Amino acid sequence: MHDVVSLKRKLDNLIAEVSAEGALRMASWTDRIEDRDFVASAANLAHYLALRRHDLRPLQRSLMALGMSSLGRLESRVLPTLQAVAASVAALCGEAAAERPSARQFFAGEQHLAHCAEAVFGPPSLRRTALLVTCPTEAADDPTFMLRLAERGVDAIRINCAHDSAAQWQRMINHVHTAEQATGHRIKILMDIAGPKIRTGLARLPIGRERIGLGDVLALVPQGGLDRVDLDDEYFAIECTLSEPVLRTPVGARVFIDDGKLCVRVERVAAWGLLGRVTAAADNGLRLKPEKGLNFPDTPLAIPALTAKDRSDLDFVATHADGIEFSFVQSVKDVEALQAALAERRPKDWRKLSLILKIETPEAVANLPEIVVQAAGRQPTAIMIARGDLAVEIGFARLAEMQEEILWIGEAAHVPVIWATQVLEHLVKKGTPSRGEMTDAAMAARAECVMLNKGPYLFKAITELDTLLARMDGHQHKKTPQLRPLRSWDRAKLARSHKAPA
Numbered sequence: 001m002h003d004v005v006s007l008k009r010k011l012d013n014l015i016a017e018v019s020a021e022g023a024l025r026m027a028s029w030t031d032r033i034e035d036r037d038f039v040a041s042a043a044n045l046a047h048y049l050a051l052r053r054h055d056l057r058p059l060q061r062s063l064m065a066l067g068m069s070s071l072g073r074l075e076s077r078v079l080p081t082l083q084a085v086a087a088s089v090a091a092l093c094g095e096a097a098a099e100r101p102s103a104r105q106f107f108a109g110e111q112h113l114a115h116c117a118e119a120v121f122g123p124p125s126l127r128r129t130a131l132l133v134t135c136p137t138e139a140a141d142d143p144t145f146m147l148r149l150a151e152r153g154v155d156a157i158r159i160n161c162a163h164d165s166a167a168q169w170q171r172m173i174n175h176v177h178t179a180e181q182a183t184g185h186r187i188k189i190l191m192d193i194a195g196p197k198i199r200t201g202l203a204r205l206p207i208g209r210e211r212i213g214l215g216d217v218l219a220l221v222p223q224g225g226l227d228r229v230d231l232d233d234e235y236f237a238i239e240c241t242l243s244e245p246v247l248r249t250p251v252g253a254r255v256f257i258d259d260g261k262l263c264v265r266v267e268r269v270a271a272w273g274l275l276g277r278v279t280a281a282a283d284n285g286l287r288l289k290p291e292k293g294l295n296f297p298d299t300p301l302a303i304p305a306l307t308a309k310d311r312s313d314l315d316f317v318a319t320h321a322d323g324i325e326f327s328f329v330q331s332v333k334d335v336e337a338l339q340a341a342l343a344e345r346r347p348k349d350w351r352k353l354s355l356i357l358k359i360e361t362p363e364a365v366a367n368l369p370e371i372v373v374q375a376a377g378r379q380p381t382a383i384m385i386a387r388g389d390l391a392v393e394i395g396f397a398r399l400a401e402m403q404e405e406i407l408w409i410g411e412a413a414h415v416p417v418i419w420a421t422q423v424l425e426h427l428v429k430k431g432t433p434s435r436g437e438m439t440d441a442a443m444a445a446r447a448e449c450v451m452l453n454k455g456p457y458l459f460k461a462i463t464e465l466d467t468l469l470a471r472m473d474g475h476q477h478k479k480t481p482q483l484r485p486l487r488s489w490d491r492a493k494l495a496r497s498h499k500a501p502a
Helices: 002-032 036-051 057-065 078-093 108-121 143-151 166-183 243-248 308-320 332-345 362-366 368-376 387-394 396-412 425-430 435-446 458-473 491-498
Strands: 130-134 156-160 188-193 200-204 217-222 236-240 254-257 262-270 273-280 323-326 354-359 381-386 417-420 449-452
Touching: 002 036, 002 057, 002 078, 002 368, 036 078, 036 108, 036 368, 036 396, 108 130, 108 354, 108 381, 108 449, 130 458, 143 166, 156 166, 166 188, 166 308, 188 308, 188 354, 217 243, 217 262, 236 243, 254 273, 308 323, 308 332, 323 332, 332 354, 332 368, 354 362, 354 368, 362 368, 362 387, 362 396, 368 381, 368 396, 381 387, 381 396, 387 396, 396 417, 417 435, 425 435, 425 458, 435 449, 435 458, 449 458
Parallel strands: 130 156, 130 449, 156 188, 188 323, 217 236, 323 354, 354 381, 381 417, 417 449
Antiparallel strands: 200 236, 217 273, 254 262, 262 273
16 A cells, blocks of 8 residues: 555656646747647647656556556646546545546547648548658649549648749649549648758769779868869869858768768868768768758758748749648747748738648757747648658667657647658559568558658559558557457467368
């Protein structure tokens, strides 16, 4: 009995601390929340952040030994879970407890998350996890592409504004509307503004060398700066399309090229740029090409997320899209700038536009709660785990851990999450899946939406994904196991399978 009484005291203290700290955080967020429907969600997020400052592992084991909730699935309902557990422990102690939350109160956050997902992706059609598909350039001139998506119950399309033109985007959208009329199936249109893409430019190679490899030296210069490199021709050199990363990166910092295929450690900072040595590369090296991604994970970059091109594209996007995917968002100021730009273009109803926050950098991860509150406090919001850039920026070893934490933050804020980048990539591009990517796609069932990129075998991938998600739905929802009957070890089934043929 003493252990149970001690456990109750710990729970009571924890609830008091989480409530008090959550209230303080909520007070700092008040001015950001204009949508009153988001108030309860923001409060739950504040309570979740307060709770996760504690090491709950000893408490969890004590509760598990009593056959109670281990608190491991409370993201969408922090205080209701704590209060329900505290009421049960109080009953074991023979003490009166505060009123236990009702079932409606307990599951309210879960239901609100589903409502918010519907606001961004539309009502569920053929699957519980929504499906978002990236449009290829060919979709502008092939009406059957959108028709096939509608027939397959695809919930939303993604138009990448880094590619194609406004005229092509318009044709894609026209095809969507035609497909909707033909099938009666609504497809949401999400448009991805490009943001400040940091890319490679022209390259200079040593005579007789085509590929750069481990131990080689590379000069990195602002665009147009190859002629100013004060080095012999025996060194590799390449341009960076934005000058700020080159100007701000210190000695010792890492630079990644082409989705992390090449890692360069900076050894010298010169007036013309940076000089670094390759510390990681494939055995056969890498061919330096323009338009490849550059990442500066050790360098804080004060680059506004909204570029001049983005503002120009918003003239079209704000009047034709259902939602906007915001690339390179890193701070509350970035969200404020985009919301102000939307208000200029749609002063009466810009809040109807969904905002998808693409989380690509360590800064975005660190600022995620405040970014979410600024966005969701004013318009329908979702989070995209942009795993390509994010993996390079935080390290591949941390990606699995980080995508879990982003899922938890989204659930705590009742904000839907999109599982994106390289989902079934080998299947989409080559026609056959790998074992690892099938497991990865199965994990996507814990998000509200999964994104497939363009490729020749896209529709085959949709079929495989539908089958996979349907099977996973019977086993898992978020972190909660769904204990449907298991038939794999059914005695009658085994007997039939071993029965000799007639």
